[in-house]
Amino acid sequence: MAGLTLTSFGGAGTVTGSKHLLQSPAQTLMVDCGLFQGIKNLREANWRPLPIPGDRVDAVVLTHAHLDHTGYLPRLVRDGFSGAVHCTPATRAVAEIILRDSAHLQERDADFVNRKKATRHSPALPLYDDGDVTRALARFEVHPPHTPFSPLPGVEATFRSAGHILGAATVTVDWHGRTVAFTGDLGRYDDPLMFDPEPIERADVLVTESTYGDRLRNATPAIEALERVVTEGIARGGTVLIPAFAVGRTQLILYHLWQLRRAGRIPRVPIFVDSPMAINAGELLRDFPDDHRLDPALTDEMFAVAKYTRDPAESKEISADRSPKIVLSASGMATGGRILHHLAAFASDPRTTIVLAGYQSVGTRGRSLADGARFLKLYGEWVPVNAHVEDLHMFSAHADGDELIRWMSGFTRPPEHGFVVHGEPQAAESLRLRMRREFGWDATVSVPNRVYSIGG
Ligand SMILES: [Zn+2]
Structure with a gap:
């Protein structure tokens, strides 16, 4: 397939496990590399091999440090990923805390299963350990917001504040003449600690979260x-x-x-x-x-x-x-x-x-x-x-439906197409309908693992 494609492994149809692949015929960029969390069959998805081997991913860009956006990274490294991981300076600091804790929990859970079930012949293994986290952190390269960087030859990316947690950013990726914007997780307006999510003025393709796409802020402060x-x-x-x-x-x-x-x-x-x-x-x-x-x-x-x-x-x-x-x-x-x-x-x-x-x-x-x-x-x-x-x-640290729409109204030139991710089905669908009704934008609720052609 010529041009660029977008594939979401996780964070589509669910709020956890965010992993979005942007691919040209020659190169692969992964945006976020999250762990599935929650019910058992979702957690077990962390053990299924990715549809693409780790060594075929050329670089990773992280929007923020939460486990459901970074927690698979040490595993990706264990599976052969040897590229750079790009994020903001604060995201690196937060990710170190979160990933070390995650490795500790993985090791402790495996240990618990081994002691309880005494599976001497097929011992439970952690998804990754602290050594994998150290190797993953060694691949990090940090870039402050508003400072364009090049995650791959011929690709330019820029972070802007997303207001969600310390270091959280949206990212725009310019590649093959196309601009693809990822919201990551958007924060709220008027939060006492975090800055408002910054608008993005133009993008050809928008990949938006929808965690609270069907909910509104409770009127009580x-x-x-x-x-x-x-x-x-x-x-x-x-x-x-x-x-x-x-x-x-x-x-x-x-x-x-x-x-x-x-x-x-x-x-x-x-x-x-x-x-x-x-x-x-x-x-x-x-x-x-x-x-x-x-x-x-x-x-x-x-x-x-x-x-x-x-x-x-x-x-x-x-x-x-x-x-x-x-x-x-x-x-x-x-x-x-x-x-x-x-x-x-x-x-x-x-x-x-x-x-x-x-x-x-x-x-x-x-x-x-x-x-x-x-x-x-x-x-x-x-x-x-x-x-x-x-x-x-x-x-919640997530924008509600009205705040997602408020943030989208910051586009001075509407995206040609939107992809709605990171939401349970009803939340994602209701955001998709609002984007159409309020802006006339075409959008798709991403189906996990489906390859979408996005031009370029
Ligand atoms: Zn988050």
């Missing part, structure tokens, strides 16, 4: 919703448990708790950040002061609102303590991490409040809680859920 659930939860004499994505959400919630505490709007109970990864991610706000809105002078004051626990023994002490408190812990969808032992300790207590503060993928414990599950499987046991569950999805 996030800070007021948090004030209510914390005040009510503490008044019941219980623990307010917040499963929070270590990177981004934890810092945003901390910001709001700090504001509420300063204004005397919430009771003075202890606040714990019980996630080593969240602590490390928070420190990056100091390392990259130009990549977010928080005044450096106020960063220390904000962080001082909470107590930080790295030691697992201290973490266990928090769940043994029954007095009212607020606990932020990862992972954000309760798929793993320290939040699990806090849920095991507190979910059955009717005084507990569980606050969901971001997108919850199908098949995760977070999604079960959002859907009203009365029992949660934790460490092989069914634990009754008597806690109050509050779904504050206005804390």
Whole structure:
């Protein structure tokens, strides 16, 4: 096939596993290299070989560091990828934290299976290990936003701020006379920590996320919703448990708790950040002061609102303590991490409040809680859920339907064609319909693994 083609392996029909291939007859560029997360058959997809071998991918461009956009990279390297990985400086720093944690979880899970099933003849293997992460990180090349770079001969690419998490960017790729724009994950407007997503003025082809394509921002401001659930939860004499994505959400919630505490709007109970990864991610706000809105002078004051626990023994002490408190812990969808032992300790207590503060993928414990599950499987046991569950999805780091449309209105010349990715089917289809209705744009909801010709 002459010209350029676009193929999405993951992040099409689902929100995880984003991997988009841009190919000319001679070269292959991968945009994002994410891991599938969530239900078992989706996670198992990480073990299926890619339709293209690692050594046939010539370069990778990353929009941001979240695991569902970077988590397959160490595996790609293990499978023979030897090109460069391009991203913004902050994305590299965040990706190092996320990928090292991911390797640790992969190694621990394989170890757990081996001990439990004692499969001496066919031991479970990790998808990758820390050595693969080190080899992947050695391939990184960083480029600040607005600085064009050349990921492959004859190809020029540029990052712009996407506002989603620290370092997150959209990317435009100029190749064969065509401009292809990828939103990556778009953030929200007027976020207190992240800058607004920057518009792109022109592209021939737009590849857009659609996580919340069918949802609108709740009219209640996030800070007021948090004030209510914390005040009510503490008044019941219980623990307010917040499963929070270590990177981004934890810092945003901390910001709001700090504001509420300063204004005397919430009771003075202890606040714990019980996630080593969240602590490390928070420190990056100091390392990259130009990549977010928080005044450096106020960063220390904000962080001082909470107590930080790295030691697992201290973490266990928090769940043994029954007095009212607020606990932020990862992972954000309760798929793993320290939040699990806090849920095991507190979910059955009717005084507990569980606050969901971001997108919850199908098949995760977070999604079960959002859907009203009365029992949660934790460490092989069914634990009754008597806690109050509050779904504050206005804390999501994703643009909602109106914000996606607002961002698209920044094009001064409309794209010839759009591809809608990174959404569950209904969200993707509803964004596609809005693009047609509001702008008259032609768009396709990408089918995984289908090769689309995009001209050039
Ligand atoms: Zn993301």
